[in-house]
Amino acid sequence: MTPDINFGFGLSKSSRINLDNADNEKFRELAAREPDILKCMACGSCAASCSAGNFTELNLRKIILMLTRGAEKETVRQLESCMFCGKCILVCPRGINTRHLIKSIREIYCRPCAEPETGNGI
Amino acid sequence: MEDRIPGGYDNFVIPFLAGMAFILAYCIAKLIGIIMHMPSDDRKKLLLSLVNPRIIAKNIADIFSDCLLHVKIFRKNPKLGYMHMSIAFGWFMLIVIGHMEVAEFMPEKLHTFYYPIFFNYFVLKTADSGTALAVYEFLMDFFLLMVLSGVGIAVFKRFRSSIVGMKRTTRPLTRDRIAMYALWAIFPLRLIAEASVAGTGGGGFLAMSIYKAISPLMPESANVLPIWWAYSISLGIFFFMLPYSRYMHIPTEAVLIMFRNAGIRATNAETGFSLLEQYSCSTCGMCIDACPMTNIAEGEKNASVYFIRNLRYGGGKSSTKSIANACLMCNKCVAACPVGINSCELKRRYRSADYDGMPARQYGFVPSMETHPATIGNTAGNPCMEDHGNRISASYAIAGTKGQSRGVDSKPHKTASCKQNEDNVYNKKAIYFSGCMTQLTPSVSRSMERIFKAAGIDYSYMDRDGGLCCGRPLMLAGNDRDAASLIEKNTGIIETSGAEILVLSCPICYKVFKENYRLGNIRIMHHTEYINGLIESGRIKIRRTDEKLAYHDPCELGRGCGIYDEPRKIISAAGHLAEASENRESSICCGGSLGSITLTYDQRSKVTQAALESLACGSPDRIVTACPLCLKTFGTYSALPVEDIAFTVARSLEN
Numbered sequence: 152m153t154p155d156i157n158f159g160f161g162l163s164k165s166s167r168i169n170l171d172n173a174d175n176e177k178f179r180e181l182a183a184r185e186p187d188i189l190k191c192m193a194c195g196s197c198a199a200s201c202s203a204g205n206f207t208e209l210n211l212r213k214i215i216l217m218l219t220r221g222a223e224k225e226t227v228r229q230l231e232s233c234m235f236c237g238k239c240i241l242v243c244p245r246g247i248n249t250r251h252l253i254k255s256i257r258e259i260y261c262r263p264c265a266e267p268e269t270g271n272g273i
Numbered sequence: 274m275e276d277r278i279p280g281g282y283d284n285f286v287i288p289f290l291a292g293m294a295f296i297l298a299y300c301i302a303k304l305i306g307i308i309m310h311m312p313s314d315d316r317k318k319l320l321l322s323l324v325n326p327r328i329i330a331k332n333i334a335d336i337f338s339d340c341l342l343h344v345k346i347f348r349k350n351p352k353l354g355y356m357h358m359s360i361a362f363g364w365f366m367l368i369v370i371g372h373m374e375v376a377e378f379m380p381e382k383l384h385t386f387y388y389p390i391f392f393n394y395f396v397l398k399t400a401d402s403g404t405a406l407a408v409y410e411f412l413m414d415f416f417l418l419m420v421l422s423g424v425g426i427a428v429f430k431r432f433r434s435s436i437v438g439m440k441r442t443t444r445p446l447t448r449d450r451i452a453m454y455a456l457w458a459i460f461p462l463r464l465i466a467e468a469s470v471a472g473t474g475g476g477g478f479l480a481m482s483i484y485k486a487i488s489p490l491m492p493e494s495a496n497v498l499p500i501w502w503a504y505s506i507s508l509g510i511f512f513f514m515l516p517y518s519r520y521m522h523i524p525t526e527a528v529l530i531m532f533r534n535a536g537i538r539a540t541n542a543e544t545g546f547s548l549l550e551q552y553s554c555s556t557c558g559m560c561i562d563a564c565p566m567t568n569i570a571e572g573e574k575n576a577s578v579y580f581i582r583n584l585r586y587g588g589g590k591s592s593t594k595s596i597a598n599a600c601l602m603c604n605k606c607v608a609a610c611p612v613g614i615n616s617c618e619l620k621r622r623y624r625s626a627d628y629d630g631m632p633a634r635q636y637g638f639v640p641s642m643e644t645h646p647a648t649i650g651n652t653a654g655n656p657c658m659e660d661h662g663n664r665i666s667a668s669y670a671i672a673g674t675k676g677q678s679r680g681v682d683s684k685p686h687k688t689a690s691c692k693q694n695e696d697n698v699y700n701k702k703a704i705y706f707s708g709c710m711t712q713l714t715p716s717v718s719r720s721m722e723r724i725f726k727a728a729g730i731d732y733s734y735m736d737r738d739g740g741l742c743c744g745r746p747l748m749l750a751g752n753d754r755d756a757a758s759l760i761e762k763n764t765g766i767i768e769t770s771g772a773e774i775l776v777l778s779c780p781i782c783y784k785v786f787k788e789n790y791r792l793g794n795i796r797i798m799h800h801t802e803y804i805n806g807l808i809e810s811g812r813i814k815i816r817r818t819d820e821k822l823a824y825h826d827p828c829e830l831g832r833g834c835g836i837y838d839e840p841r842k843i844i845s846a847a848g849h850l851a852e853a854s855e856n857r858e859s860s861i862c863c864g865g866s867l868g869s870i871t872l873t874y875d876q877r878s879k880v881t882q883a884a885l886e887s888l889a890c891g892s893p894d895r896i897v898t899a900c901p902l903c904l905k906t907f908g909t910y911s912a913l914p915v916e917d918i919a920f921t922v923a924r925s926l927e928n
């Protein structure tokens with residue numbers, strides 16, 4: 152027990168991300184195709200204006216963060232509710248072509264999807 | 274009149290005959306292939322159209338005006354129109370009159386394909402033929418002169434496209450060049466060949482005068498055969514090059530017209546009807562000048578003509594895809610195309626390949642119809658939807674099943690309003706769907722609510738707390754299957770709402786609701802139509818000021834749905850209308866279009882600037898648009914204030 156770091160902000164085991172276990176292969180492919188993803192400053196404008204975000208957990212800001220950390224399953228599930236309406240494109244202060252980004256994410260992470268995700272009645 | 278050459282044959286006709294046989298066989302084989310690849314419903318439509326007198330009459334009229342006289346090009350650009358007309362109509366008349374001449378004087382030779390073409394070489398014209406011959410000779414030379422003048426303009430245009438008023442013209446391929454040089458050579462060679470035998474074969478004012486000029490220089494025994502060989506070879510080369518060059522449009526366009534009049538549309542980008550559209554593109558390049566992407570550096574290479582060319586010659590998957598994905602789908606090129614090729618639909622179909630094998634979305638998160646705010650308190654159902662049991666299956670038909678052609682019906686189908694309330698639509702319950710984009714521009718929806726209240730309308734606001742997308746953005750991206758699922762959900766809500774009029778603020782929504790939703794007798798209105806009706810019927814009164822208002826025609830409202838006049842009437846009621854330099858069918862996309870999948874923020878801004886420049890032309894005080902996406906896009910760049918037409922009306926309300 153090291154009392155000097157145990158000041159109330161310790162990481163609990165369950166929420167710790169083991170970066171060594173994350174397979175970044177697909178993310179590298181994505182970043183090569185969509186270099187703009189690296190410009191995201193996680194401002195959350197996209198999520199705040201998202202049409203589907205009104206009803207579901209879809210949150211593009213979070214998706215981008217999650218992908219950089221290799222959490223792809225959740226990402227793919229969230230993108231199932233994107234309606235491609237393009238609101239996020241209009242609000243992104245970094246001028247990221249979010250729709251194209253979403254299309255690429257689905258193409259890289261979703262196909263070939265052995266079993267289509269069905270749990271979208273979130 | 275008699276045969277000058279014994280047997281009426283010479284070997285020089287071989288290149289012509291070979292070319293002719295080749296192109297005939299090629300066209301028949303292709304046509305069979307195209308028909309085989311069409312859905313069987315379309316084949317049925319085609320058959321029926323061939324026995325329908327109304328369609329037959331329309332076919333003849335259209336073929337005459339579009340393929341021969343080129344009336345559409347004339348209207349847009351008289352010089353270019355003359356060029357096309359003189360070559361097409363002149364050549365056609367040469368063939369027709371040539372055959373009539375043979376039928377009149379040497380009817381026994383009519384069955385030989387080549388005889389009418391090389392008539393003057395083979396005959397010895399004697400004086401006893403009288404005035405009939407003189408008339409034929411005059412007509413033949415007259416039309417030859419007409420063709421020559423067209424060819425002259427065409428040659429000149431190659432070097433200076435500005436002569437016909439075009440800023441840009443297409444980059445020809447080598448294969449096009451070969452065919453083009455052959456075409457340019459045909460008619461001068463024909464003239465010289467005919468002049469060379471005018472002493473025996475006769476000739477009109479043109480051939481005769483050249484003959485008179487050159488005959489003193491020619492010995493009596495001069496061999497004129499090489500020039501006839503050259504004429505025949507140029508014809509042969511042209512025919513052999515037809516299938517591999519832009520000139521394939523000559524035999525194809527008439528067929529395209531017949532298929533189109535039969536009600537057939539493209540169901541995919543690569544086979545069947547779309548092949549006809551590809552072959553019919555004459556690469557005239559009118560779509561290049563029309564395209565707003567030419568304002569972007571290197572944007573010209575994304576013009577529709579290059580997309581079609583890539584499709585046809587297989588110009589590399591990645592480049593075809595990048596052209597298809599860049600396009601703003603503003604439809605300006607389609608409006609400009611004299612052949613009426615719906616290149617945007619081809620691009621949409623092309624894009625759809627990206628969704629093959631992708632899991633289908635269901636959008637199960639929508640609030641259930643019973644609890645949706647727009648439907649609360651309505652248990653009676655919708656009087657306009659009674660006989661609409663097939664609604665769901667109809668909206669499913671949009672996506673089709675996997676593996677089949679995924680076609681959204683691209684033809685607008687009429688949505689009749691409830692008959693019993695044709696006169697007083699404004700007494701009926703309305704449902705207002707503002708759409709996703711309007712949620713980024715709340716001034717629009719707030720203005721609409723003020724207008725509804727001022728007019729005392731009973732209405733519900735379908736997506737006040739957010740709603741589903743209309744499905745059009747997915748369709749523009751080529752994903753009809755997912756769009757169908759949204760369409761079905763929205764249809765359910767509207768059906769349950771009990772409203773008889775659906776009012777939309779966004780032209781993107783308006784287009785998909787009009788064309789792809791099956792809403793029975795519910796009347797679908799864009800807010801410009803609705804507000805204009807309110808003003809005209811006196812339900813609302815607005816103040817007129819001295820302000821100059823420039824109106825921007827949104828792509829999906831103007832070219833997309835043909836609404837040009839209602840917004841102008843509203844603006845004229847609120848102020849002075851200042852037209853943009855490019856308006857109505859030629860209106861420039863705001864640059865924000867969801868149609869483009871790949872254009873970047875900076876590239877779009879170039880398009881926006883071009884549109885704003887055109888709008889600033891009449892030095893207006895404000896810019897008025899009727900689309901939330903245009904409003905948002907212009908708002909970022911415009912030096913002038915920009916507002917939606919609903920806002921213009923709301924701030925001028927007197928009641």
Ligand code: SF4
Pocket residue numbers: 197200201202203204209211232233234235236237238239240249250
């Ligand atoms: S395109 Fe998708 S992620 Fe973007 S705002 Fe629309 S629904 Fe949300």
Ligand code: SF4
Pocket residue numbers: 190191192193194195196197198211212242243244245246247249
């Ligand atoms: S709006 Fe743009 S910058 Fe902000 S979080 Fe979304 S993608 Fe990133």
Ligand code: SF4
Pocket residue numbers: 553554555556557558559560561577578581609610611612613614616
């Ligand atoms: S698409 Fe139409 S406008 Fe464009 S080059 Fe072809 S024929 Fe001309």
Ligand code: SF4
Pocket residue numbers: 563564565566575576577600601602603604605606607617
């Ligand atoms: S639809 Fe508009 S952006 Fe696309 S090619 Fe045609 S004119 Fe250009």
